Amino acid sequence: xxxxxxxxxxxxxxxxxxxxxxxxxxxxxxxxxxxxxxxxxxxxxxxxxxxxxxxxxxxxxxxxxxxxxxxxxxxxxxxxxxxxxxxxxxxxxxxxxxxxxxxxxxxxxxxxxxxxxxxxxxxxxxxxx
Numbered sequence: 577x578x579x580x581x582x583x584x585x586x587x588x589x590x591x592x593x594x595x596x597x598x599x600x601x602x603x604x605x606x607x608x609x610x611x612x613x614x615x616x617x618x619x620x621x622x623x624x625x626x627x628x629x630x631x632x633x634x635x636x637x638x639x640x641x642x643x644x645x646x647x648x649x650x651x652x653x654x655x656x657x658x659x660x661x662x663x664x665x666x667x668x669x670x671x672x673x674x675x676x677x678x679x680x681x682x683x684x685x686x687x688x689x690x691x692x693x694x695x696x697x698x699x700x701x702x703x704x705x
Contacts, residue, residue, distance in 0.1 A: 589629075591622040595667035601637060602669055606647075606679060609658040609672040615679035616687040620669065625660075632657045634671055653677035678704050 596602050601619040608615055618636040620628070624644055627635040634647045634655035648654030655673040662669060680687040683703040691698045 591625040593666065594622070594625070594662065594669075595665060596621070599639070601639070602667060604634075604636065604669040604671050606634065606655060606671045606673050606675075608675050610674075613686060614688055615655075615673070615675055615685070625669070628657055628671070629660065634673055647679075648676065651677070651681075653679065655679070 594602050600621050602621075602625075603617055604620045605617050606615040607613065619639060620635070621637045624635045624637045627633075627644065627646075631646075634657055636645055636647065637643075638645050654676040655671070656676075657671065658674055659672040660669060661672070675685075678684055680689065682689075684701055685704060686701075689699060689701045691700055
């Protein structure tokens, strides 16, 4: 079990205190809270962080569509927020989730289904049924 340290003076979280890139985005790594499996990486802006915390449904920013997307809104492969963690430099987020179904748009459990072994790419899993 992970030890939790209590801050002597509670600090109210403000998404504007994160360090965003030039596009106003911060990388967010989604990890399964039960297994510890890394599921995916996507981008959030300050408003996506706020929406995620307010609703408990993980919300990302789509760079290609220039729009918010709530994970699972159309696919049913929902990410329920368990914990949101900020790294030491405040420039990356770890989003612990309860994942329903596939996390990857290819219908695989994780986006990290390809390994490089002995200089060759190896597919580690097939799409989910």
